[in-house]
Amino acid sequence: MNRVSILGVQFDPITRQEAVSRAMTQIREGKRGYVVTPNSEIVYMARSDAKLKQLLNAAVLVLPDGIGIVHAAKILKKPLKEKVAGIEFAASLIEEMAKEGRGLFLFGAKPGVAEQAAENLKQRYPGLVITGCRNGYFKDDAEAIRDINAAGHSDVILVCLGAPKQEFFMEQHFNELDGTLLCGLGGSLDVYAGVVERAPDFYVNHGLEWFYRLKKEPWRAKRMTALPKFLLTVIKSKITGGNK
Numbered sequence: 001m002n003r004v005s006i007l008g009v010q011f012d013p014i015t016r017q018e019a020v021s022r023a024m025t026q027i028r029e030g031k032r033g034y035v036v037t038p039n040s041e042i043v044y045m046a047r048s049d050a051k052l053k054q055l056l057n058a059a060v061l062v063l064p065d066g067i068g069i070v071h072a073a074k075i076l077k078k079p080l081k082e083k084v085a086g087i088e089f090a091a092s093l094i095e096e097m098a099k100e101g102r103g104l105f106l107f108g109a110k111p112g113v114a115e116q117a118a119e120n121l122k123q124r125y126p127g128l129v130i131t132g133c134r135n136g137y138f139k140d141d142a143e144a145i146r147d148i149n150a151a152g153h154s155d156v157i158l159v160c161l162g163a164p165k166q167e168f169f170m171e172q173h174f175n176e177l178d179g180t181l182l183c184g185l186g187g188s189l190d191v192y193a194g195v196v197e198r199a200p201d202f203y204v205n206h207g208l209e210w211f212y213r214l215k216k217e218p219w220r221a222k223r224m225t226a227l228p229k230f231l232l233t234v235i236k237s238k239i240t241g242g243n244k
């Protein structure tokens with residue numbers, strides 16, 4: 001299916017379940033690739049960063065993380081099927097991986113967080129194989145790559161360094177990492193570990209997750225001004241025909 005362009009970032013118009021089944025097919029066939037889940041902040045950033053835009057578009061799956069992207073697609077009259085939050089996509093993918101005893105490596109977050117996330121995920125999804133864990137703080141990339149590959153082959157490596165650091169890392173080291181699918185997932189390990197709470201369902205279902213996070217983590221306010229700027233840019237691009 002044709003991708004939907006939002007300010008030049010090409011999103012896959014698919015549901016979470018469709019994304020998971022495509023990812024599982026890649027895993028079973030051993031076809032390598034990386035998955036990105038850009039939100040409006042990253043798309044806004046990619047407007048003026050050609051390299052970032054190009055590497056997002058080179059992903060095997062580009063999933064619309066956040067209600068801002070879904071609104072933008074509506075404004076542009078090229079609706080996406082649904083919001084596919086990275087963390088929810090990964091949870092469904094892990095559930096499927098567990099059924100087949102697939103191997104998952106957890107990379108990112110502060111020391112100890114990935115290990116705690118691994119414990120919680122193993123309990124929740126028996127059958128899942130955790131190939132290893134590595135925190136997201138390192139002096140040079142080679143050191144992290146060595147640690148990840150020491151675990152042997154992983155069907156999926158979650159790369160959770162925050163955006164856009166994780167996207168650059170996945171693209172730059174794609175050929176060096178021993179994993180079939182690499183997924184850039186921001187702060188997900190903190191949530192799986194129980195270090196950071198996800199917004200309650202009410203906020204998620206009403207597209208108000210950003211508001212909940214703003215209440216809990218007010219220091220995000222500056223980053224969040226990206227959302228209205230992003231939507232205004234989308235509206236302008238529609239008027240001027242500049243949404244390439």
Ligand code: UDP
Pocket residue numbers: 108109110135136137160161162163185186187188189190
């Ligand atoms: N992080 C990391 N290495 C770094 C910087 C950040 O592992 O050099 C981790 C950080 O500990 C956190 C995640 O990356 O777990 C970023 O989470 P955040 O929610 O800020 O990212 P977003 O999902 O907004 O991209």
